[in-house]
Amino acid sequence: MSRVLLSRLPDDRVRVVDGGAEQVVAITDLPAYVRERETDPSGPPRWVWDDTARWYAPLLAAGVRVSRCHDLRLCHHLLRRAPAVDGGLLAGEQSDLWDRLRPAVPTEPALFSADDTAEHLRADLEDARQLAAIAASAEPTRLGLLVAAESAGALAAAEMTYAGVPWRVDVHERLLADLLGPRPPRGGRPRVLEELMDEIRRLLDSPGLNPDSQPELLIALRRAGVEVKDTRRSTLRAVDHPAIEPLVRYRRLAHLFQTNGWAWIDQWVSDGRFRPSYQPAGSTTGRWSSNGGGALSFPVQVRSAAVADEGWVLVVADVAQLEPRVLAGMSSDQALARAARGADLYQGMVDDGAVATRQDAKLGLLGAMYGATSGESGRMVAGLTRRYPEAFGLVEDAARAGERGQVVRTLLGRGCPALGGSWDESPEAPPVDLEGQDRHRRAYGRFTRNFVVQGTGAEWALCWIADLRNRLWRLVDAGPLDARPHLVFFLHDEVVVHAPAELADAVATEVTAAASTAGELLFRDLAIDFPLTISVVQSYADAGKPGTTGAADPDSSGPEHPSDLS
Template structure:
């Protein structure tokens, strides 16, 4: 790991903070911590703050106007190193290690956190850090793992900063959209007027006056009484039916979903002070991808995206990577031919130009089929042909699948290990493997499909973490002074997309820095084989206009 000075922060009983800075140890009142951290940051050596969970420590510093350059998130990295195949996990054992094993992400909204396990509230950061440093240093993959834990920890800083800054959100625009689609805001527990009118229309067409259209069993029974035999009430299923109820019922389901997931209650819960503030969970999935503890499952609600509007004099710079995972596959496999096809904005068209396939659709089917395990149909046929053209890339995912089917774990480029076959967390259905041999074979094949995609999706998450870490610092350096919110800053991230809120006069420079950081992340991970990571970039006032060339960057006042 880096030789940067490491400053350890631990909580002590009685609302105190234990600071271990090299050979110096002192105890502070939490109220004094921001000034201590600010002074230490101003010292010039940019220390690495080592703490149990960034989500616990960093928000209070941000509220006090203090930004830190580096940290090491012990909870995230403990989980990562425990599972990393190139780490001797026994080196993580010692005092309090069992508590670290079961440490959950900090949730400010959960006052009961750690209440049943008070020891977990006062873990020694310096002891755990010493074990993690030793475990990484002893690994034959120490360089890659050092990069991974640094990027993972930087992602935790980004997550806290994005929640702190928030996405600029026009509640008046959101309310107007809801009112136009649903009617005015109803009393608690009632449906909006237009939604209730649709429900009445559905009841009348099904001759079912007491129907609750939100109840799947009741709706299925009413449909069958009306002669509509359907296995479920999905919109795609209903649209295949010829019956007058289909149109109002599908419309009802669409609007009911909007009301329940992005309605006025959503505004009350997730928008404060003109900012949408979701709760991000870095590395919340097994592959290292982020997840969300709320606020729309890591996405802007589609129907109300026009409410995401930059402040006056500011704009949103929205950028997403074209075909991220196929490009990552080219880089991590070292496949020269696929990397050559990836030079430019459209990898799939590059495969066509390379003579590998006749059409862009064939290229897409083949690559996605390889990464997700398609063995039949058109995708399966394309995989067979493309394997001969791109043997290193297709061989890598095939080898990962075979390893999974043998019950072996696989790893990403930087060393993240996948959950074990018997662990359950790799599957949405964490049941114990069945005893029947046929069922066991199916279970292993399913695990093989998981490991096939894990190596690529996990490495793509690593690339994205490096992208975020570098971009965060580039944005900070664009302005010489001022707090985070007064400078260009990240406000949103989703797998392969970032959104930056910036003063309009810096928008072009921000777009350049986003592209430069994407290139830097690629060079950092794939040193021996340059791979292009082209971006689709929009500079807009409203997020709803992103990706729409020529759309006016304005919103009604």
């Protein structure tokens, strides 16, 4: 497969290296050039560029869809941390700029960043270094699959931002009005919140109380004889006082107003679409994050506003018990893999005779992945370790490595942050006393224990959406991205596809086939089931309800090589 390298030049120009040929193209001519190469009879190339979000947004706005890419920024940071890679091979001209390069946040389609220090990075130099580092590693095939999936995920993220989640502003505003009252003036509270605030002040005998201020609220509660350490909902509900019910309701509605109220609609919804900005590999495990709009945590209260267009549907699919299944596959634990065959892994463990109840299975398996050592979960872990030694031994080895200060890696080779680095996202320096250091190392061991599984789960999910985006594109022979079935949402183990109603069954089949393909790519030597719950709905709020779930065809041929993914 040919690689076409794009580098930004001054004066709105782009340096293009295509095979052995080099040319300079004006920005305005780039979409036509990319469209022509994408339709080349020999097949589309792999586009190599510094940051997918920066390059792909204007191409999508011009109606150009890209099949494959290599995201140099994402892959640079991935390879820098990969234990199997010699970091010295990534050093060279401009490498310090690649170290500092941050993701672009697409707003209006624009190719160039205002950051001059990273404006004119040479793609050819960095691409050569990355290819050499992968080739020289002990795991070139796994790392090749990982960078392909990571880059394909970046394409999917840009496409989802471009297409947007179909969103009914009238439904959302009606919901807000029903719960909060009319839209308040800028800076004011809605009527219902004002009424609840007055009631809370009266019941706590605190006329000037601001219930949004935790210090003020704690003082008012204690003055009223309510001794609590915090104002969490679970803490408050355990208290018997007439102010608690309106206070809990106030906090719930205030959260809705602040996070998904009218200001959220104004900022994030346009032309009937919610357009968040996804950040692939936004967390240390490789999971995505969101730069705004709360895309990765749709509140239940507003899901009814995510409504498919007329004549279209939302196909919602989520995989059951992803991380336990991934643990079975990456550890090659035959017994746990056998339990994972079917829709319910935990029930499979019961049927296998490993535990008495499904709850015992769940407690034990989640306890092993998250480091439970006491209570019922800890007792379950001890028993199940003897039944599933490979799976439970893998996470235990990762925890012990972390406690020794060693880094661990996912199945495909993503490395975790080092002890004392950003692994805990804590601004404080590591403790220096011996007891504090011991606690810090145990905490790091719990992190590495979960990192290997959660990170590999993220790799499975990347392979899933990488294959799925291409399968969806091939369902229709012609038309732009948003006129075909297309991804509009992705959350760790769930995808949402916006599709013409007549193609719903075909989409469900492809979603299931892509999940099977992802399992085959990661766990070639061990068959692991990844059963999906699939709902075909008009509103996202209805996903998973009775009458919306259907089975998809599990047969899949799947790509034969990692490069076929992206």
